[in-house]
Amino acid sequence: MSSARKANWSDLTVRIASAVVMAGLALGTNWLGGLSFVVFWLLAAIAVLCEWLFLIRAGAKDWPTVIAASAFLILATAMAHEGHGISSLLIVAGGAIVLGAVAIARPRPQPLLTAAALPYAACVVLPVTSLRQDEPHGMLAIFVLFAIVWGSDIMAYFTGRTLGGPKLCPSISPKKTWSGFIGGVVFGAAAAGLVAGSFAVVLVGALLAAVSQGGDLLESALKRRFDAKDASHLIPGHGGAMDRLDGFVAAALAALLIGLVHAGMHPASGFVAW
Template sequence: MSRDDTSGTEPEKPAGPSNLVTRVVSALVLAPLFLFVVWYGSWLFLVVIAVAGLLVLDEWSRITHSRDFVALFAAFGLVAAVAGVWWSSNFYAAMFIVDTMIIVGLLSLLSGRPPWIALGVLYAGLPVIALSALRLGDNGLWAVAVVVALTWATDIAAYFVGRTLGGPKLWPAVSPKKTWSGAIGGLAGGALAAWAVSMISGIGAPLVVALVALPLSVASQLGDLAESALKRHFGVKDSGTLIPGHGGIMDRVDGLLAATVAAYAIGLAASGGGDPSLGLAMQ
């Protein structure tokens, strides 16, 4: 989540008190709603996640100047893939996303434009499929709680540790404020959050879950940097204006998107190709 991104073409603007209040109010309103949707699960979770995926795809297409009929086809493919998770299987849904990516990529090339929208299908589609598959598993609520908690904790810990300790920059060409101390602090915060969820829920071995959280925390921070690099490449400061004080939805879920895909892959491998929510708990 890009707390400290600045565009390569726009001057950095300090966050004033009014903007801070707006950010806090937005978080206090949206976080409980999202947590309720995660807790409820079932069709409501899939619908909300599908809508979020469409919003991410829309912001991606706006940033990359790909808003046209190809983007509409990509949106249709994403919705169909989510429906596939509900009615069919995660594997076929993921394959549908890959097929959609190939088709919209070819359509973009035939129309004489770079296939940025094809990457957008993967960027928005695979996390939606992964998150949906995790939530529908036998340990679904727990698995999503772990991923969300470690992502939020990584973001918050990285922000405050980085501001407090400072030190060498992590990748100044992409995100000038991020530091190695913040990255390490985020790693520790993510592991601690996952450990706490395991302790409270009684699911999984807390120490093992904390260790599994380490690569997920790394993935979350890489997702943040990847979105920063995309915006900097296109000279964009925020991905959108959907969330007051925060920017677009991509600005809020960039780390979660990457961590979710990594969690699904680890869970799937650990379960031997079975239920990724059980594999994530190493059960």
């Protein structure tokens, strides 16, 4: 085996160990539901928020902005947990405007990207909160979402590393290949169908698997703009919370929108019950 191929797989053990811990926490809190689920995803959202704000300021720790943004995020999450979805969205929108305006006077001003940090982090916690609370399909909806994103991510990684081939978007992410993209979509769709027990969800799963990989590319574009390999070093073998949740953010938001369009105020049912 060549040294390049050995290097490709050298971080696999660390990646697997970290993934097992994260998956265990995600699965366990989904099973428990309630406040433990919301707190778990809120903490993940705050981590993403910090990484985004630190990244766009070249690692500078602008704590006043972080604290203000976190306060908006916590308040929005509390509103969503209590079933006040519109109020939650208004808090996120208002907070984004305030952060963008204040950022103009901060070091290394990035007003638009500072404003965008709050909606992006909110997409980590608010869609899954809305889906999980929609009984009787809330728990299943989150398990299906995990199956799509994890299945897509795992198979995109292994298929791309094994088969190689033409690059998907070399200007943004030089390592991603079309073979990895296709493998991820196919496996994500199959995993969704197996967990949900519905052929219709297979089709939805294929769409969300593609969306998930698009979310990965979006975060890669942001990191490339600021010349960063990882959003942080929070998770061994995976980089930061943003690096681990980039595809999940996009897929969760898409799942919520599909559920709302299909079933109105019962998004989990609209997502998995066809």
